[in-house]
Amino acid sequence: MTAHRVHAPGASPKLTETDLFRLRFLGAAREVTGSRYLLETHHSTVLLECGLGQAGGRARQSVPGRWGLPPEQIDAVVLTHAHIDHTGMLPRLVADGYRGPVYATPGTEDLLGVLLPDAAWIQEHEAQRTNRRLQRQGRPLVEPLYTLEDARRALGRVRSHPVDERVRVTGDVTVRFRHTGHILGAASIEVWVRDEVHHRRFVLSGDIGRTDAALLRPPDPLPTADFVVMESTYGDREHRSMEDTLREFRGILDDADARGENVLIPVFAVGRAQEILYHLRRFEQEGSIRPRPVFLDSPMAIDATELHQRNRACFSDELRELIGSGEDPFRPQQLELTRTAEESMAINDRRGVVVLAGSGMCQGGRIMHHLKHHLWRPGTHVVIVGFQARGTTGRALVDGAKMVKIRGQRIAVKAEIHTLGGFSAHADRSGLLDWLDGFHDAPPVVLVHGEPDAQDALAEAIVARGPRSVSIPERGDVLVVPRSGDAFRHASARS
Numbered sequence: 452m453t454a455h456r457v458h459a460p461g462a463s464p465k466l467t468e469t470d471l472f473r474l475r476f477l478g479a480a481r482e483v484t485g486s487r488y489l490l491e492t493h494h495s496t497v498l499l500e501c502g503l504g505q506a507g508g509r510a511r512q513s514v515p516g517r518w519g520l521p522p523e524q525i526d527a528v529v530l531t532h533a534h535i536d537h538t539g540m541l542p543r544l545v546a547d548g549y550r551g552p553v554y555a556t557p558g559t560e561d562l563l564g565v566l567l568p569d570a571a572w573i574q575e576h577e578a579q580r581t582n583r584r585l586q587r588q589g590r591p592l593v594e595p596l597y598t599l600e601d602a603r604r605a606l607g608r609v610r611s612h613p614v615d616e617r618v619r620v621t622g623d624v625t626v627r628f629r630h631t632g633h634i635l636g637a638a639s640i641e642v643w644v645r646d647e648v649h650h651r652r653f654v655l656s657g658d659i660g661r662t663d664a665a666l667l668r669p670p671d672p673l674p675t676a677d678f679v680v681m682e683s684t685y686g687d688r689e690h691r692s693m694e695d696t697l698r699e700f701r702g703i704l705d706d707a708d709a710r711g712e713n714v715l716i717p718v719f720a721v722g723r724a725q726e727i728l729y730h731l732r733r734f735e736q737e738g739s740i741r742p743r744p745v746f747l748d749s750p751m752a753i754d755a756t757e758l759h760q761r762n763r764a765c766f767s768d769e770l771r772e773l774i775g776s777g778e779d780p781f782r783p784q785q786l787e788l789t790r791t792a793e794e795s796m797a798i799n800d801r802r803g804v805v806v807l808a809g810s811g812m813c814q815g816g817r818i819m820h821h822l823k824h825h826l827w828r829p830g831t832h833v834v835i836v837g838f839q840a841r842g843t844t845g846r847a848l849v850d851g852a853k854m855v856k857i858r859g860q861r862i863a864v865k866a867e868i869h870t871l872g873g874f875s876a877h878a879d880r881s882g883l884l885d886w887l888d889g890f891h892d893a894p895p896v897v898l899v900h901g902e903p904d905a906q907d908a909l910a911e912a913i914v915a916r917g918p919r920s921v922s923i924p925e926r927g928d929v930l931v932v933p934r935s936g937d938a939f940r941h942a943s944a945r946s
């Protein structure tokens with residue numbers, strides 16, 4: 452039993468007569484984005500996840516190995532959840548010739564209707580910007596990775612199926628979605644592959660949510676699998692407890708209220724925005740904060756909030772009860788929804804208010820003009836509630852920058868910057884280990900969707916709890932699953 456990469460020297464990644472299927476890791480291998488795994492049997496091919504990766508691999512022209520085979524040869528696509536790093540290449544896949552169905556939960560289908568057109572808008576916008584530069588340099592222009600029209604065509608291929616229902620996606624592959632918390636509609640996928648005599652079942656975890664999440668029901672227990680393909684984003688980290696996080700948040704709101712100053716919260720439109728609204732409303736109900744105007748300043752977040760109300764099956768018992776009694780859990784008393792740019796600009800003159808606006812990492816979006824008008828004011832509170840990638844304005848604020856550049860202007864940072872890490876939608880290291888403990892018989896584990904440090908630390912922790920095989924594929928690696936006997940062979944793309 453080893454926690455290290457399993458090299459299988461000489462193992463052929465080709466399917467032989469004794470093999471049932473193979474799994475190719477096209478993305479999210481030793482990294483957190485671009486989730487794409489190709490399942491190939493003797494009779495059919497299913498793409499699990501269709502995520503967009505970091506910069507690079509974004510060119511519109513076809514990239515060898517992007518899909519592992521011509522898209523028209525893929526029979527079905529199955530998605531765990533709507534986040535773009537799991538779905539953002541769908542429009543490109545369809546534009547490249549994919550004509551089959553895309554299976555997802557109803558919540559995921561709803562969110563895709565908001566997120567994919569937005570992703571397409573960003574792609575078109577980025578290409579326009581690049582082209583203005585290229586044009587000035589007299590160089591050939593680029594095309595966007597995909598367009599709004601491509602996104603619409605991709606959405607037309609989505610077929611939603613409820614959680615817990617078995618769906619036969621090809622002649623020999625059946626899947627079932629199981630709740631996994633994380634975001635609205637998010638699921639783990641149980642996958643059965645069968646021939647006339649044998650069958651194997653594995654679980655693709657998707658992004659694993661928290662058991663102490665306020666809105667969503669905790670991940671469903673999954674007792675059996677021949678092996679588990681599991682995310683490892685926070686494999687080396689524990690989150691601050693929700694209780695501590697909420698206490699700190701209340702303290703910030705009290706202070707801003709006492710001084711009549713604003714609280715600015717950069718949010719992702721899906722998930723975090725709704726969670727913050729929920730806590731604000733609950734604080735008001737409990738009487739632990741004084742009600743004040745709260746602006747949800749993001750058309751996409753407003754749409755996403757409406758979709759949350761439609762997908763109650765994903766929520767915790769408490770929240771379902773609340774909605775059942777006619778309450779709106781996402782509506783603080785003085786909530787104002789601002790859709791137009793004019794309404795958004797008008798907030799600049801208000802004091803003593805809370806503003807939720809995108810983008811979540813302060814890279815563009817309406818939060819930028821709020822920051823420009825308030826960052827220099829001592830007394831303003833900026834509350835960071837999500838992950839901030841390197842190189843973003845959000846990260847600079849978290850790291851204590853004294854000056855940031857916003858829309859070409861240098862703005863002094865006199866506001867108080869708070870980082871509340873406890874709102875993460877991902878299970879932390881303990882949460883991941885607990886999720887894995889839910890399986891009987893310690894199935895072999897394949898770690899995906901994590902940076903190397905997080906993956907190595909998690910692999911070590913898993914093995915420390917008892918003998919079990921853990922492997923960590925690199926991009927291009929293949930797991931070959933025989934019809935019987937050992938769960939799989941792992942063939943490195945490099946050997």
Ligand SMILES: [Zn+2]
Nearest residue numbers: 532534633658
């Ligand atoms: Zn996710």
